[in-house]
Amino acid sequence: MKVEARLFDVTTAFFFLSAVIYGFWAKEPVGIVALILTGGLSLIIGSYFHFVARRMERRPEDNPDAEISDGAGEVGFFSAGSYWPVAIAASGGIAAVAIAFWQVWLLVIGLVLVLSAVGGLVFEYHTRPNATD
Known part of the structure; x- marks a missing residue:
């Protein structure tokens, strides 16, 4: 996680430095605020990675040698044939169209569909703890 933390440290420094340079050069407040907020979001993610890196054992990515x-070795389990990501994308599209045209009834339907699709993805391989067939 230290590699990822360093990447976000560099991007944080870049965004804050860009905000300072942009502030002197352009004197336009919206761009300055956008760069400062982007740097702040990058700082939050980098801080999280630093926090997690202290509590994890060292990974091969963190060792230069x-x-x-x-x-x-085993990286993890990835479902090869899941259709839930397609359902999340479609229901997210419905919710985005509802926001764009401000159709509240369609937004409610889209959010229900998004939550249902996320629940389907999360619990796709979930089995009951004491399932008896």
């Missing part, structure tokens, strides 16, 4: 084979 690591070999490629050090990162071998």
Whole structure:
């Protein structure tokens, strides 16, 4: 996680430095505020990665002397045939169109569909703890 934290440290510094330079150069308040807020969001993510990196054991990505084979092994479980991401995208599109045209009834339907699709994705492989067949 230290690599990711360093990446966000660099982007945070870039955005804050850009805000200062933009402030002297353009003197336009909206762009300055946007760059400061972007730097703040980057700072939040970088701080989270620093926080998590202190509590994790060292990964091969954090070791400059690591070999490629050090990162071998099981990465995790990824569903190859899940249709739930498509459902999330479609229902998110419905919600976005509802916001664009400010159709509250369609927004309610879109949000219900988004929540249902996210629930389907999260619980796709969930089984009951004491399932008896």
